[in-house]
Amino acid sequence: xxxxxxxxxxxxxxxxxxxxxxxxxxxxxxxxxxxxxxxxxxxxxxxxxxxxxxxxxxxxxxxxxxxxxxxxxxxxxxxxxxxxxxxxxxxxxxxxxxxxxxxxxxxxxxxxxxxxxxxxxxxxxxxxxxxxxxxxxxxxxxxxxxxxxxxxxxxxxxxxxxxxxxxxxxxxxxxxxxxxxxxxxxxxxxxxxxxxxxxxxxxxxxxxxxxxxxxxxxxxxxxxxxxxxxxxxxxxxxxxxxxxxxxxxxxxxxxxxxxxxxxxxxxxxxxxxxxxxxxxxxxxxxxxx
Amino acid sequence: xxxxxxxxxxxxxxxxxxxxxxxxxxxxxxxxxxxxxxxxxxxxxxxxxxxxxxxxxxxxxxxxxxxxxxxxxxxxxxxxxxxxxxxxxxxxxxxxxxxxxxxxxxxxxxxxxxxxxxxxxxxxxxxxxxxxxxxxxxxxxxxxxxxxxxxxxxxxxxxxxxxxxxxxxxxxxxxxxxxxxxxxxxxxxxxxxxxxxxxxxxxxxxxxxxxxxxxxxxxxxxxxxxxxxxxxxxxxxxxxxxxxxxxxxxxxxxxxxxxxxxxxxxxxxxxxxxxxxxxxxxxxx
Numbered sequence: 001x002x003x004x005x006x007x008x009x010x011x012x013x014x015x016x017x018x019x020x021x022x023x024x025x026x027x028x029x030x031x032x033x034x035x036x037x038x039x040x041x042x043x044x045x046x047x048x049x050x051x052x053x054x055x056x057x058x059x060x061x062x063x064x065x066x067x068x069x070x071x072x073x074x075x076x077x078x079x080x081x082x083x084x085x086x087x088x089x090x091x092x093x094x095x096x097x098x099x100x101x102x103x104x105x106x107x108x109x110x111x112x113x114x115x116x117x118x119x120x121x122x123x124x125x126x127x128x129x130x131x132x133x134x135x136x137x138x139x140x141x142x143x144x145x146x147x148x149x150x151x152x153x154x155x156x157x158x159x160x161x162x163x164x165x166x167x168x169x170x171x172x173x174x175x176x177x178x179x180x181x182x183x184x185x186x187x188x189x190x191x192x193x194x195x196x197x198x199x200x201x202x203x204x205x206x207x208x209x210x211x212x213x214x215x216x217x218x219x220x221x222x223x224x225x226x227x228x229x230x231x232x233x234x235x236x237x238x239x240x241x242x243x244x245x246x247x248x249x250x251x252x253x254x255x256x257x258x259x260x261x262x263x264x265x266x267x268x269x270x271x272x273x274x275x276x277x278x279x280x281x282x283x284x285x286x287x288x289x
Numbered sequence: 290x291x292x293x294x295x296x297x298x299x300x301x302x303x304x305x306x307x308x309x310x311x312x313x314x315x316x317x318x319x320x321x322x323x324x325x326x327x328x329x330x331x332x333x334x335x336x337x338x339x340x341x342x343x344x345x346x347x348x349x350x351x352x353x354x355x356x357x358x359x360x361x362x363x364x365x366x367x368x369x370x371x372x373x374x375x376x377x378x379x380x381x382x383x384x385x386x387x388x389x390x391x392x393x394x395x396x397x398x399x400x401x402x403x404x405x406x407x408x409x410x411x412x413x414x415x416x417x418x419x420x421x422x423x424x425x426x427x428x429x430x431x432x433x434x435x436x437x438x439x440x441x442x443x444x445x446x447x448x449x450x451x452x453x454x455x456x457x458x459x460x461x462x463x464x465x466x467x468x469x470x471x472x473x474x475x476x477x478x479x480x481x482x483x484x485x486x487x488x489x490x491x492x493x494x495x496x497x498x499x500x501x502x503x504x505x506x507x508x509x510x511x512x513x514x515x516x517x518x519x520x521x522x523x524x525x526x527x528x529x530x531x532x533x534x535x536x537x538x539x540x541x542x543x544x545x546x547x548x549x550x551x552x553x554x555x556x557x558x559x560x561x562x563x564x565x566x567x568x569x570x571x572x573x574x
Contacts, residue, residue, distance in 0.1 A: 008299075009326050010299060010300060010326055010328075011298060011299005011300040011301075011326075011455040012298060012299040012300010012301055012455075012476070013299075013300060016480065037455070037456030037457055037458045037461075038297050038298055038299075038455065038456050038457065038483075038484045038487060040298070040479075040480040040483055040484070043479050043480065043483060044479075059366055059367075060366070078388070078392065080346075080386060080387050080388055081387075095459070095462060098385055098387070099366055100366055100367070100385060100387030100389055101364065101366055101387075101389060102387050102388060102389045102392065105364070105389055105392060105393060106392065114366075137457075137458055139457055139462075139487070139490055139491050139494055140457065140458065140459060140461075140462040140491065140494065141458055141459060142432075142458065142459035144458050144459075145429065170456070171299040171300075171325075171326065171455050171456075172323075172325035172326055172454065172455070172456075173325045173326065173424070173426055174325045174424065174428070174429055174430060174431055174460075175429035175430055177325075178382075178427075178429060192300070192539075193539060194538065194539030194540070194541070195328075195331045195332075195539065195540060195541030196304065196326075196328035196331055196539075196541070197539070199326070199328060199331055200326040200328070203325075203326060203426055206426040206427075207426045207427060210426060210427045224532075224535050224536065224539060225535075225536060225539040225540065228539060228540070251507075254477075254478060254509070255509070257478050257479060257480065258478055258479050258509075258510060258512065260479070
């Protein structure tokens with residue numbers, strides 16, 4: 001299965017908008033939303049699906065049995081995450097606990113025990129021929145990288161026969177993004193023509209290249225700052241990165257999204273531009289064969 | 290007073306709001322906690338920048354002392370250690386620096402070294418102290434940088450604006466932990482309102498007083514505004530969608546410093562925010 005991942009570094013540049021359009025254009029049989037912190041792709045996939053939900057267990061969390069605890073404080077001294085509060089009794093702050101198990105290791109009486117903890121929810125949308133995998137991380141949870149890996153595995157397992165998958169990624173460059181990059185064939189970066197957008201684009205390209213992944217770049221809302229769009233094009237040229245197109249700012253795009261549609265479901269200028277970008281990306285995949 | 294600016298969704302205008310609100314304050318600190326993609330410094334272009342490296346502790350094995358018992362490998366819940374061939378391998382990128390392997394090793398073969406994961410830059414831009422956390426590319430977690438950043442908080446009579454990362458995961462939670470008031474920034478799409486709902490739940494979970502700024506407003510239907518009205522969330526202000534604003538901002542300039550019209554908008558917005566924050570904190574205490 002060939003996998004295309006859509007990233008941006010900066011948030012709000014149009015990853016999900018582009019991903020939804022690509023899914024439609026490719027008539028994709030397998031796709032996933034790896035932005036487990038703030039998933040949105042499901043809002044504009046208007047297809048009939050059976051939804052299977054299951055709890056996602058991240059790393060365990062410690063608990064202290066107050067009947068056994070002798071209040072020696074060793075757990076608190078050794079915890080590197082400030083996850084043990086003391087106010088007459090020792091108590092785990094479950095938001096700070098990363099489940100390392102050091103408290104369990106140092107407790108002389110066995111009062112600290114690691115217990116499994118739900119850290120989010122995995123959702124698998126399925127119908128006759130299509131699989132859509134997504135998840136939602138529990139509020140304030142860590143281990144989003146592990147959940148991203150689960151989302152991708154769930155998709156691959158359910159869609160064994162699909163030959164092409166489209167994955168919507170998350171903003172940033174940290175653990176969920178790195179987990180989403182692992183194993184994909186190409187990253188399409190949706191850049192924004194602004195000083196911030198360019199800085200963030202350079203950092204996400206660096207990150208993708210650290211993991212030896214092929215990168216292509218397109219610019220969204222390119223006409224909001226033509227000069228910065230030109231800088232992005234020349235940056236790509238200088239660094240030998242495929243530049244695959246420009247999408248104009250389009251008020252109709254917002255309308256389509258707010259109707260729960262993708263921008264290729266209606267007739268609009270941004271939709272036309274995305275079609276061209278899609279063709280170029282498919283061409284890059286063909287050439288790589 | 291510490292004011293956190295967050296949004297759930299990326300690109301709604303967190304940095305725009307925090308940079309401009311800080312610019313119109315008497316004295317302010319701007320703290321950029323979006324350490325994966327920090328952008329505030331691109332606007333402030335701070336002077337007299339002092340740089341401080343941020344390190345974490347990573348295990349270091351003395352292969353002469355290691356006898357291959359694998360106790361550390363079994364212990365590590367992050368799978369950051371493996372015994373392959375006849376030596377212990379450490380995967381630095383996934384190590385959480387818990388120190389468990391050091392405590393556990395019966396041979397005392399494991400010590401720790403400092404590993405640089407990023408830096409904090411402090412500088413000045415007019416009335417604003419600019420503090421920026423920057424995570425190195427390829428590193429998994431910026432939480433240690435954020436923890437260090439948040440030690441630089443507002444003095445009395447100063448306002449700190451904490452520019453948060455997108456999302457609602459641990460990294461955002463860390464950023465709002467010490468905030469006295471939270472500003473949620475939302476855009477008028479169903480993505481915007483869906484993610485607004487998430488951060489709204491987050492600030493409620495931590496019992497943080499909060500209000501919403503609606504950004505990029507047009508005449509058209511605004512799902513985020515509808516969400517605020519339905520849930521009786523205080524709307525602090527509305528910033529219209531505006532090409533001129535967009536262009537100034539996309540060129541990395543500070544609206545409130547470039548143009549009197551925007552200076553007035555943000556001054557009155559700041560006044561409103563401070564009034565709300567003071568109200569809320571008095572009710573609390």
